[in-house]
Amino acid sequence: MEPQDSSKPVETGYIVPVPGIAPPSTPSEEEDPQIAPSPSTGGQHSRPIGWSLQDEDYESWEDEESDKSIESTADATDQEIPDEKEAEANGQLRALQFCVEANYKEFLFACGGTVPINSEHQGDPDATGKEAASRPESASSKASSLISVTHPPVTLRWDPEDVSAPASQSKLILPIEETTTGNLKHLLAETKPATFGRGGEDVYDESYRKASKLEPQTFSTNFCPYSAGIIEVISQLLLPDPERTGQRIIKAELYKLNVYTGPSGHFRSHVDTPRSRSQFGSLVVCLPVKHDGGALEVRHNDEVMKFDWASTSEQSELQWAAFYSDCEHEVFPVQSGHRITLTYNLYATFNSIQPLGSFSPLNNTQTPLDREIEALVGDATFLPDGGYVGFHTTHTYPHNDLEGCLEDTLKGLDMVIWRGFQRLGCAVCLRPVLQPASFTGPKLPFKLGRTFELRAISGEVESTDDWDAVAQDGWGLAQVSIEDIIWLNEPTLETKRAAFAYTVYGNQASSCLAYTVCSIIISVPKINEGKRDNLETTFDFVIEEEDWEKRSPWD
Numbered sequence: 001m002e003p004q005d006s007s008k009p010v011e012t013g014y015i016v017p018v019p020g021i022a023p024p025s026t027p028s029e030e031e032d033p034q035i036a037p038s039p040s041t042g043g044q045h046s047r048p049i050g051w052s053l054q055d056e057d058y059e060s061w062e063d064e065e066s067d068k069s070i071e072s073t074a075d076a077t078d079q080e081i082p083d084e085k086e087a088e089a090n091g092q093l094r095a096l097q098f099c100v101e102a103n104y105k106e107f108l109f110a111c112g113g114t115v116p117i118n119s120e121h122q123g124d125p126d127a128t129g130k131e132a133a134s135r136p137e138s139a140s141s142k143a144s145s146l147i148s149v150t151h152p153p154v155t156l157r158w159d160p161e162d163v164s165a166p167a168s169q170s171k172l173i174l175p176i177e178e179t180t181t182g183n184l185k186h187l188l189a190e191t192k193p194a195t196f197g198r199g200g201e202d203v204y205d206e207s208y209r210k211a212s213k214l215e216p217q218t219f220s221t222n223f224c225p226y227s228a229g230i231i232e233v234i235s236q237l238l239l240p241d242p243e244r245t246g247q248r249i250i251k252a253e254l255y256k257l258n259v260y261t262g263p264s265g266h267f268r269s270h271v272d273t274p275r276s277r278s279q280f281g282s283l284v285v286c287l288p289v290k291h292d293g294g295a296l297e298v299r300h301n302d303e304v305m306k307f308d309w310a311s312t313s314e315q316s317e318l319q320w321a322a323f324y325s326d327c328e329h330e331v332f333p334v335q336s337g338h339r340i341t342l343t344y345n346l347y348a349t350f351n352s353i354q355p356l357g358s359f360s361p362l363n364n365t366q367t368p369l370d371r372e373i374e375a376l377v378g379d380a381t382f383l384p385d386g387g388y389v390g391f392h393t394t395h396t397y398p399h400n401d402l403e404g405c406l407e408d409t410l411k412g413l414d415m416v417i418w419r420g421f422q423r424l425g426c427a428v429c430l431r432p433v434l435q436p437a438s439f440t441g442p443k444l445p446f447k448l449g450r451t452f453e454l455r456a457i458s459g460e461v462e463s464t465d466d467w468d469a470v471a472q473d474g475w476g477l478a479q480v481s482i483e484d485i486i487w488l489n490e491p492t493l494e495t496k497r498a499a500f501a502y503t504v505y506g507n508q509a510s511s512c513l514a515y516t517v518c519s520i521i522i523s524v525p526k527i528n529e530g531k532r533d534n535l536e537t538t539f540d541f542v543i544e545e546e547d548w549e550k551r552s553p554w555d
């Protein structure tokens with residue numbers, strides 16, 4: 001896993017000053033999550049995507065701008081209906097657009113459950129017990145078992161600062177076993193203040209985060225999220241492999257042991273910094289230590305999921321939650337006791353070996369959404385000569401990373417769209433879509449990019465032509481023009497990332513950032529003798545122009 005280049009600005013906030021190209025908050029490579037001071041509770045989609053630093057009154061054109069972006073999307077889909085056949089195809093298209101919209105709330109962005117601790121446990125993976133995972137608010141969640149596993153008591157051992165301290169004092173058995181009870185205070189004494197990345201440095205700010213931590217190299221545990229069955233559950237719910245190709249599997253990496261102590265331990269709303277391009281989420285495992293308060297709330301767009309472990313914190317079980325890395329989350333204040341957690345970074349990785357009879361209750365290939373995609377692609381009146389369909393992703397990806405996004409990290413609905421079209425022979429690729437920057441000048445059009453790299457461009461923009469030149473020459477545009485794409489949905493502006501910096505000359509010069517959202521571009525093959533050709537491929541990110549032309553469905 002290559003780590004994210006921390007020298008590169010990563011944009012997650014809303015207002016981004018551009019001294020050169022440095023953003024206000026470059027996350028620290030070493031330390032904890034960067035803070036995305038985002039909207040209170042998940043999801044306004046009406047934020048502007050680019051603006052001049054001099055635009056003090058950006059609030060006033062914010063709505064206008066977002067309306068405009070939505071209009072532009074609608075323009076692309078509201079196409080003329082010259083004859084009956086096209087009308088029919090359009091009906092099919094609208095059905096899919098409707099279905100996509102209806103599915104927005106259907107996809108999990110977080111999941112959680114419990115693993116019972118069984119002191120009789122002998123390490124037998126088939127030992128009976130229960131493991132549950134589902135939406136935490138559902139009353140039946142704990143009954144909807146996916147896998148039956150129990151875990152032996154959890155042992156924690158740590159390196160004491162005082163190396164002469166006896167080993168028997170640097171160990172806890174949880175739920176707290178009498179012989180180790182007194183060691184909780186030793187553990188607490190070994191933890192260090194938990195900092196987080198803000199403005200490019202590690203800060204300890206108790207008003208934002210009050211917690212302490214141990215680094216993974218200073219402690220060890222017999223707890224393993226794989227043998228506890230947790231990774232299997234996350235895999236089925238957050239990173240499913242609907243056709244069971246066994247291609248993408250999860251790598252969980254222990255990140256920290258965190259302690260939030262009453263009466264005021266907490267972590268305000270933030271988005272974790274992905275440690276690499278392949279990170280798609282985080283896992284928090286709550287150890288059985290008594291505490292009150294400290295609920296974890298996870299948000300995505302307008303949806304909220306809450307994991308409140310306090311009332312069962314003394315029970316003989318491990319409670320856990322996992323969520324996609326672009327989700328805002330928050331740990332509410334712990335009122336008393338100690339909320340002790342193990343956190344893991346979750347990466348999507350490849351598996352070339354087919355899973356052996358792995359239990360998969362999910363079969364996503366026949367969801368209503370899949371059926372709508374099938375109906376659209378199967379309709380010979382829809383793009384009979386081939387063409388492009390676009391889908392703005394509902395989650396954020398590192399789409400300003402030089403190496404682009406990894407399709408294996410696609411989340412929720414995004415993955416279903418990608419796989420749904422791909423399995424029908426359509427070619428798919430991820431592309432950054434440049435959003436119209438806004439400044440006191442001409443209104444600028446959307447652009448579809450071919451590069452993901454975040455750049456500083458010395459171009460000066462005074463007119464639409466200048467903008468075209470900056471975007472075309474300085475940033476690079478895909479051969480497919482944005483107007484050639486039929487869009488299935490509107491961009492979710494929260495997923496934006498900085499693409500390049502440029503200078504605007506109005507009354508005075510000002511630096512601006514141009515932003516992109518991430519989109520799936522689908523090349524629908526042409527109809528050949530009543531059937532679609534099979535493109536059986538993804539686009540390449542760095543292909544020559546001739547290749548683009550070769551792959552064009554109009555050839």
Ligand SMILES: O=C(O)CCC(=O)C(=O)O
Nearest residue numbers: 033272284296331341343
């Ligand atoms: O402890 C939790 O529930 C979440 C902690 C968290 O957000 C983090 O460590 O980044």
Ligand SMILES: [Fe+2]
Nearest residue numbers: 033271272329
């Ligand atoms: Fe976090």
